[in-house]
Amino acid sequence: MKQSRTFIPTMREIPTDADILSHQLLLRAGYIRQHMSGVYSFLPLAKKVIRKIENIIREEMDAIEAVEMFMPTLQPSSLWKETGRWDSYGAELFRLKDRHERQMVLGPTHEEVVTSLIRDEVKSYKKLPLTVYQIQTKFRDEKRPRFGLLRGREFIMKDAYSFHSTVESLEDKYNEMMQAYSNIFSRLGLDFRAVIADGGTIGGEGSHEFMALSDIGEDTIAYSDASSFAANIEMAEVKVEYAKSKETLKEIVKVDTPGKRTIAEVADFLNVDPSKVIKTLIFKADEKLVVVLARGDHDINEIKLKKALQADEINLATEDEIKEMLSCKAGSIGPVKLPLDLKVYADHGVESIVNGVCGANEDDCHLVNVNPERDFAIDQYVDLRFINEGDPSPDGNGTIRFAKGIELGHVFKLGTTYSGPMKATYLDEYGKAQPYIMGCYGIGVSRILAAVAEQHNDANGLRLPKQLSPYDIHLVTINMKDEAQTKLSEELYHLLKSYRYDILHDDRDERPGVKFTDADLIGLPIRLTIGKRASEGIVEVRFRATGETVEWQKEEVTEKLQAFFG
DSSP: OBGGGSOOOOOSSOOTTOOSHHHHHHHHTTSEEEEETTEEEEOHHHHHHHHHHHHHHHHHHHHTTOEEOOOOSEEEHHHHHHHTHHHHSOTTSEEEEOTTOOEEEEOSOOHHHHHHHHHHHOOBGGGOSEEEEEEEEEEOOOSSOBTGGGBOSEEEEEEEEEEESSHHHHHHHHHHHHHHHHHHHHHTTOOEEEEEOOOTTTOOSOEEEEEEEOTTOSEEEEEESSSSOEEETTTOOOOOOOOOOOOOOOOOEEEEOTTOOSHHHHHHHHTOOGGGBEEEEEEEETTEEEEEEEETTSOBOHHHHHHHHTOSOEEEOOHHHHHHHHSSOGGGOOSTTOOTTOEEEEEGGGGGOOSEEEEOSSTTEEEEEEOBTTTBOOSEEEOOBOOOTTSBOTTSSSBEEEEEEEEEEEEEEEETTTTTTTTOEEEOTTSOEEEOEEEEEEEEHHHHHHHHHHHSEETTEEOOOTTTOSSSEEEEESOTTOHHHHHHHHHHHHHHHHTTOOEEEEOOSOOHHHHHHHHHHHTOSEEEEEOTTGGGTEEEEEETTTOOEEEEEGGGHHHHHHHHHO
16 A cells, blocks of 8 residues: 555644543554544554454454354334333433434443344254354443543444353353453453453343553452452452451540541541541442441442442432431441441451441541440441452462553353343243343453553554554655665565565655654554665665664565564
């Protein structure tokens, strides 16, 4: 491809609204352009990379007997109402009406559509298991689109769905998919980890996320420094043996704490360690108020709390609700002398507190020398807190460390989460109707482009892996008016094309500095420069990954390129 005939609008300045490196580089190198918040065009370079990503995905999906199909983006609301997600999915769901006032959805995902399709077409256990997948554009009305392709309103996704007659069959496919995902991300040249994750709005029991390690990642990964354990921080189980002080229990004393409402303020004012303060919060779980306790140096994990309470929705109680129940503000709540109908749930760390501090349920007052069970009852101890760096790894091997990650893929064991409410059944070997047991497996294709850009760059631009580069070789002719240079360039261009290399030939009438700057920005793995020594048959070769520059005779170019590309 002649560069003068393609569309690569590079930029010299860093866009002011691009706040992470991948977004800056993909804009500056002419891969993408933004049309509005969270919506992008994929220009020719990006489209070629996306196609290569998709081909790797297809090869690995085909290898585990997943079959490709294509489902509609425009979905009827009736399917979402069958599963209840029309109401529960939230404001991120794009809802619209056609000219006949029929409600529809721009699909962020396809669980409902694929379940209805298989429900209508697959009636017997003899046709199971079955795995289908697609690659298509999805839509999500993000409240705050940001980080370029990492959090957009329109994005490219691969989603796969498997249907089974037994839990064992689902488990086999889940493990196959886990391996296929590991193969995909390894082939893409990404530094990643598979971590235990929460099902979120998709639901089901049991899921893993695949995370590309990156300092700009929105998710925190808790991993062991001595084993393969890794989990999203929201899902990491805490297994700590808390040491309990043997000090003598003291009598409760009420003290004034004017204006002290946060844990840090109270601990500092009373000269105690935050771990001695009992953090007391009131949550509304499916419209029912509950009290939740944790140590002052721990943070309550709402996902764990939601699971412990088996609630569909949890939110912190409002100031008005707290005031009506306890006649005090949130910063002064404590577990002593609560209304009898309030259930109290405590993190395991609370059990170790001796002569602690808590709110007095009276504004600007706290209680000192409070002890669990003696001074207040706890209905249930549960793992409710976020794991901390330095905690023991839940698998018993090593210590927890933290890293940031970009979510690339997510796999779920859905079970009957969708087939149950949608009455999607097959006939088993006894002729009895049974709900499909399902799995769901997603990959953010356009996110991968951003993750690759985050992990493969330097100060001058992108440095794309050979297997993903939009072109194999950047052929740069310094002076298109020089006969020797144009002759050698044309000779090499056609020769290399005959060897099936994909060539981007910079034949533009631009200064050498502009051409070299653009080449570094675009980030192809190898640059062949035809310059002043063209009449001698000498080609300057620059390897983008290392910055190394050498000279080759034109007769040895093909042999050495074959060695480089393998």
